[in-house]
Amino acid sequence: MQPTDHLPLSPRDFLILLVLADGPLHGYGILAAVEERIGDEVPLDPANLYRSLKRLRRDGLVDEAKPPTDEEAPLEQRRYFALTGLGRAVAAAEAARLDRLTQVARLSRLLETGEGVAG
Amino acid sequence: MTGFSVAVYRLLLRLLPRSFRREYGAESVALFRRTVREARQTRGLRRAWTVAVAGWAGVVRGALEEGSELRRQRRGALSGRGHLGATLGATASQACKAVVRAPGLTVGVVALLGLGIGATVTVLSVVDGVLMRALPYPEPERLGVVTQSAHAWPDVLDWRDTVPAFDSLAAASGQVLTLTDEPPQAIAGARVSDGFFEMLGAKVALGRLPTLDEHRQGGRVAVLSHAAWERRWGADPAIVGRTLPVDGHPVEIVGVLSASFVAPHALTGPGVELWVPIDPTDPELDRHDRSFRVVGHLAPGATLEQATEQLRARAEVFARDFPGLYAQDDGSPSRTFPPISLEEATTGDARSPLLILLGGATLLLLVACGNAASLLLARGTARRGELAVRRALGGGRTALLGQLLTESVLLALLAGVVGLGLAAVGVELFRAFEPGELPRVGDVAVDLRVAAAALALSLLTGLVAGLAPAWRASRTAPAAVLRRAETETGSRVARVGSRGLVAAEAALASLLLVGSLTVVRGFSELVTVDPGFTAEGAYAVDINVGRDLPEEQRGAAVERIRDRVSALPGVRAVGAGLSVPFQISGGRRCCWRGELHWNDRELDPLWIHPISAGYFEALGARFRSGRGFAPDDRSDGVSPVILNAAAADELFGSTKALGQTVRFSSEEMRVAGVVEDIRHWGADQPLEPEIYLPYEPMGTWASGLTFAVRAGALPSLEELRTVLAEVVPRAIVSELRPMETVLAESLARQRFYTLVLSVFAGCALVLAGAGLAGTLLYDTRRRRHELGIRVALGAPVAGLVRRVVGRGLGTVGIGGALGLLVFWPLRSHLDTVVPGADPADPWTLLGFGALLLAAALLAAWLPARLVARTDPVRALR
Numbered sequence: 001m002q003p004t005d006h007l008p009l010s011p012r013d014f015l016i017l018l019v020l021a022d023g024p025l026h027g028y029g030i031l032a033a034v035e036e037r038i039g040d041e042v043p044l045d046p047a048n049l050y051r052s053l054k055r056l057r058r059d060g061l062v063d064e065a066k067p068p069t070d071e072e073a074p075l076e077q078r079r080y081f082a083l084t085g086l087g088r089a090v091a092a093a094e095a096a097r098l099d100r101l102t103q104v105a106r107l108s109r110l111l112e113t114g115e116g117v118a119g
Numbered sequence: 120m121t122g123f124s125v126a127v128y129r130l131l132l133r134l135l136p137r138s139f140r141r142e143y144g145a146e147s148v149a150l151f152r153r154t155v156r157e158a159r160q161t162r163g164l165r166r167a168w169t170v171a172v173a174g175w176a177g178v179v180r181g182a183l184e185e186g187s188e189l190r191r192q193r194r195g196a197l198s199g200r201g202h203l204g205a206t207l208g209a210t211a212s213q214a215c216k217a218v219v220r221a222p223g224l225t226v227g228v229v230a231l232l233g234l235g236i237g238a239t240v241t242v243l244s245v246v247d248g249v250l251m252r253a254l255p256y257p258e259p260e261r262l263g264v265v266t267q268s269a270h271a272w273p274d275v276l277d278w279r280d281t282v283p284a285f286d287s288l289a290a291a292s293g294q295v296l297t298l299t300d301e302p303p304q305a306i307a308g309a310r311v312s313d314g315f316f317e318m319l320g321a322k323v324a325l326g327r328l329p330t331l332d333e334h335r336q337g338g339r340v341a342v343l344s345h346a347a348w349e350r351r352w353g354a355d356p357a358i359v360g361r362t363l364p365v366d367g368h369p370v371e372i373v374g375v376l377s378a379s380f381v382a383p384h385a386l387t388g389p390g391v392e393l394w395v396p397i398d399p400t401d402p403e404l405d406r407h408d409r410s411f412r413v414v415g416h417l418a419p420g421a422t423l424e425q426a427t428e429q430l431r432a433r434a435e436v437f438a439r440d441f442p443g444l445y446a447q448d449d450g451s452p453s454r455t456f457p458p459i460s461l462e463e464a465t466t467g468d469a470r471s472p473l474l475i476l477l478g479g480a481t482l483l484l485l486v487a488c489g490n491a492a493s494l495l496l497a498r499g500t501a502r503r504g505e506l507a508v509r510r511a512l513g514g515g516r517t518a519l520l521g522q523l524l525t526e527s528v529l530l531a532l533l534a535g536v537v538g539l540g541l542a543a544v545g546v547e548l549f550r551a552f553e554p555g556e557l558p559r560v561g562d563v564a565v566d567l568r569v570a571a572a573a574l575a576l577s578l579l580t581g582l583v584a585g586l587a588p589a590w591r592a593s594r595t596a597p598a599a600v601l602r603r604a605e606t607e608t609g610s611r612v613a614r615v616g617s618r619g620l621v622a623a624e625a626a627l628a629s630l631l632l633v634g635s636l637t638v639v640r641g642f643s644e645l646v647t648v649d650p651g652f653t654a655e656g657a658y659a660v661d662i663n664v665g666r667d668l669p670e671e672q673r674g675a676a677v678e679r680i681r682d683r684v685s686a687l688p689g690v691r692a693v694g695a696g697l698s699v700p701f702q703i704s705g706g707r708r709c710c711w712r713g714e715l716h717w718n719d720r721e722l723d724p725l726w727i728h729p730i731s732a733g734y735f736e737a738l739g740a741r742f743r744s745g746r747g748f749a750p751d752d753r754s755d756g757v758s759p760v761i762l763n764a765a766a767a768d769e770l771f772g773s774t775k776a777l778g779q780t781v782r783f784s785s786e787e788m789r790v791a792g793v794v795e796d797i798r799h800w801g802a803d804q805p806l807e808p809e810i811y812l813p814y815e816p817m818g819t820w821a822s823g824l825t826f827a828v829r830a831g832a833l834p835s836l837e838e839l840r841t842v843l844a845e846v847v848p849r850a851i852v853s854e855l856r857p858m859e860t861v862l863a864e865s866l867a868r869q870r871f872y873t874l875v876l877s878v879f880a881g882c883a884l885v886l887a888g889a890g891l892a893g894t895l896l897y898d899t900r901r902r903r904h905e906l907g908i909r910v911a912l913g914a915p916v917a918g919l920v921r922r923v924v925g926r927g928l929g930t931v932g933i934g935g936a937l938g939l940l941v942f943w944p945l946r947s948h949l950d951t952v953v954p955g956a957d958p959a960d961p962w963t964l965l966g967f968g969a970l971l972l973a974a975a976l977l978a979a980w981l982p983a984r985l986v987a988r989t990d991p992v993r994a995l996r
């Protein structure tokens with residue numbers, strides 16, 4: 001299966017992959033990272049977070065990782081999730097796809113461009 | 120909050136597939152809890168709720184997504200083990216079909232439950248509006264009312280300095296004022312102190328509130344209520360700055376209160392139209408004039424208990440400094456001024472009767488539930504075939520149970536809609552018939568809050584009414600039904616079950632019935648209580664002889680009015696008092712407290728009524744001995760006094776009262792007559808010792824009087840005004856009412872509650888009777904075959920009829936006994952609806968038994984007729 005077969009990703013899945021790109025996180029860590037990066041723009045609630053994780057695992061984009069320490073953590077921090085190689089490739093492919101779309105949007109003057117940023 | 124939101128979350132998670140819950144359920148809950156808690160700690164409660172609701176919504180969205188995925192995967196095939204989200208839609212649509220397929224049953228159940236829900240929601244709206252909503256004032260929980268009736272203005276000034284638990288104190292006194300326009304009109308007024316409007320957060324729609332200076336100097340200014348401004352002045356914006364004649368004095372309107380300001384019922388009574396500052400320079404505002412209700416705002420950190428202590432301490436001081444006014448004989452304070460919360464002061468009297476009405480409505484709803492359950496049970500039996508087939512084809516019991524419950528909940532939701540409609544009408548009716556004594560009844564409405572409660576009530580009702588039928592139907596053994604060989608025991612269990620349901624209905628209805636009969640009986644006694652006068656042919660006319668008339672001239676003015684009215688054709692007697700009996704309410708003063716001495720005996724306290732000659736004759740009061748006042752009574756220099764029977768008995772015992780010399784505030788007086796007790800305060804109030812003094816020499820402070828007139832027919836208010844303008848030009852004639860109306864209105868509250876409870880009880884009795892009839896009829900129909908055989912074998916029809924009727928009577932009898940048993944410990948609460956209502960009264964119990972018997976016989980009549988007409992040939996065919 002090619003990474004592009006998984007495209008397009010839902011915004012929720014894409015975000016999860018993005019925050020996991022920096023390293024393994026537990027459920028709460030993912031929520032916190034998403035909120036820190038983009039605020040409340042894409043609503044992410046516990047149930048749908050785990051539903052996404054379950055599906056991403058099934059599709060092989062995410063896998064469970066070993067917690068960094070063995071000590072007894074709160075329930076929502078016991079399971080860590082990490083990107084698989086495929087997951088990383090899919091996230092990159094989605095980013096590239098979105099980038100292409102953004103270029104199109106710029107050309108149609110839908111997006112303001114900062115001087116020196118647009119080529 | 121966290122615990123609750125997590126519980127809801129956990130419940131909602133069941134909408135998601137079991138596989139998900141097994142793997143991530145616990146973690147989802149833990150994460151949800153943590154996010155909610157964090158939001159609460161770092162960003163406040165509002166944000167925490169937002170997060171919680173978003174979390175709930177996420178689960179629902181997820182469930183919907185799963186559902187549509189599932190449907191895509193296996194279109195059509197629906198497994199009984201599917202998760203709730205996906206089955207729900209299918210169950211609901213099947214339930215809809217079932218409901219539509221049986222329109223008769225649907226209409227029946229919806230009407231029954233709708234009636235019950237409508238009644239309950241109506242009363243619930245009233246309870247919500249009157250009792251549950253916070254008072255519409257800032258920090259209502261910190262407002263307290265100083266109780267034990269009204270207080271004198273100097274008391275208020277004292278407490279402002281000596282009761283630090285209140286950081287501000289305000290006073291108010293409702294009273295009827297007169298707009299001395301052409302023609303003069305009575306207007307509901309209130310005098311208020313400085314700080315009153317501020318404490319209650321009053322805002323103006325126009326103009327301004329009275330300034331502190333105007334309050335201190337007793338400025339002749341006033342503000343209007345929004346309602347009065349609209350009703351009397353057509354919302355004329357030019358009203359501000361205009362001068363109105365109030366009680367003969369010019370008063371400048373400085374503002375109009377905003378529409379949202381509600382007059383505090385406990386302080387001024389409802390519907391105040393004109394607000395004027397208390398005039399603190401008025402010399403009459405001494406410690407004798409106890410006419411102010413006092414409200415205080417608790418200082419930060421202070422409690423009502425501290426205020427109680429501080430007020431009690433002042434009561435000790437008052438008792439020492441002014442023993443004549445504030446102390447009992449032993450020197451202890453006669454009043455201790457305990458404060459209660461404004462809320463309690465506002466709703467205190469209304470609470471009990473309203474809760475009893477709510478109880479009555481709930482009983483009615485339960486009876487309706489019982490009826491609906493009977494119908495559903497019968498329907499379940501009729502559908503046994505269908506259900507058995509579905510079970511035989513692999514339908515799970517749980518799924519079947521769910522399906523049946525969904526049906527009953529669906530019916531209840533429909534009933535809820537009907538009930539809400541009924542409640543909207545019901546609330547209007549309630550407000551129309553309510554005699555205007557309930558506080559805040561203007562706020563009552565069927566709103567979102569009530570609608571939400573109605574929804575919850577409907578769901579609950581659906582479950583309650585549907586549980587037993589669904590349970591029984593889902594237990595159907597498919598093989599037995601399909602072989603048409605259900606055992607006799609099975610149907611006996613069903614029969615006993617449905618009869619139990621009827622007995623329960625009868626018990627509930629009995630509870631309501633005996634309660635309402637008790638109240639009806641108590642009320643009928645109130646109506647027949649001897650008021651001490653003859654209302655028929657007597658009229659009450661409110662006449663203000665002129666506030667600007669010097670006190671010493673008021674007596675003469677009263678006499679001139681008496682003479683002029685006496686001269687009218689058909690008038691037989693005229694007399695004046697501060698009030699007529701049964702009329703005492705609001706700001707009206709009838710009398711005051713005092714004491715009377717005879718030799719070494721003392722009568723204290725008693726009520727003192729100043730009246731003119733002709734008062735008793737006009738009212739048609741009866742004399743035990745002596746006579747009423749005459750204009751020339753004081754010719755020998757000794758003032759006459761008239762005692763009521765209670766006062767005479769208490770002071771003189773067996774000694775003859777007439778002609779005795781008594782002492783009243785150091786003046787010798789002669790008992791000129793003893794009049795039979797008049798119930799001044801209302802039919803439900805106890806009799807108290809009272810004395811009557813001549814109005815004229817009292818130089819009394821009140822100019823607003825009520826004249827009692829006994830006449831064949833009285834001229835109109837207009838005519839009265841015209842003729843009185845000749846003799847007392849400044850007199851204001853504001854109202855004319857037959858005493859019979861006054862009497863009826865005084866019982867309006869009791870009549871209203873009695874009526875509502877009786878309507879509930881009547882409905883419950885009819886429903887329970889219908890339930891019994893339905894059950895017996897159904898029973899008889901099912902046993903037609905058996906009955907046919909019996910008749911064919913020679914069983915006497917009369918015996919069979921007797922059995923049916925006996926069964927009905929037995930069921931109702933058990934229910935009635937149960938109802939009485941439950942009622943007995945609750946009976947004393949009815950005292951708040953109609954005082955003195957006594958269920959142990961033999962007539963009440965007899966009536967209860969008779970009504971129950973009649974209902975049972977009526978219910979058994981149809982089935983008995985069916986039995987009597989059993990034709991063995993047709994039954995066995």
